[in-house]
Amino acid sequence: MGFIIFVAEYQQIKLNPMNITHDKITEIFYLADDFCKEFYAVLDKNSLGKNQKRKPMMSHSEIITIMILFHYGSFRNFKHFYSYYVSFHLRSYFQKQFLTIDLLN
Numbered sequence: 759m760g761f762i763i764f765v766a767e768y769q770q771i772k773l774n775p776m777n778i779t780h781d782k783i784t785e786i787f788y789l790a791d792d793f794c795k796e797f798y799a800v801l802d803k804n805s806l807g808k809n810q811k812r813k814p815m816m817s818h819s820e821i822i823t824i825m826i827l828f829h830y831g832s833f834r835n836f837k838h839f840y841s842y843y844v845s846f847h848l849r850s851y852f853q854k855q856f857l858t859i860d861l862l863n
Contacts, residue, residue, distance in 0.1 A: 778827065778830065783823070783827070783848070783851060786823050786826050786827065787819060787820070787823045787851075790818075790819040790822040790823050790826065791817075791819035793819075793822070794817070794818045794819045794822065798818070816852065820852060824840070824844060824848075824852075827839075827844075827848075828840075831843070
């Protein structure tokens with residue numbers, strides 16, 4: 759009986775090595791999005807430079823969410839985190855960005 763529980767827990771860890779739930783990722787994104795809306799409203803009002811000509815593939819809140827998840831986990835560098843965790847396990851959360859990369863390749 760204990761072996762079956764161990765195998766089930768191992769498979770769950772293998773599927774999601776950081777044990778982050780869908781609700782936690784959504785909550786982090788929501789907080790980052792609220793911050794970005796307030797921050798860029800003030801920044802746009804007080805900015806002296808020109809606006810960007812090209813729209814980025816990912817929103818600022820998506821980038822902040824990925825950075826927070828990187829610091830939440832146990833990866834040593836960002837390249838491995840993005841290549842081996844985000845591109846496989848979080849692909850459904852960032853569909854637009856991965857769809858664009860797949861079309862380019």
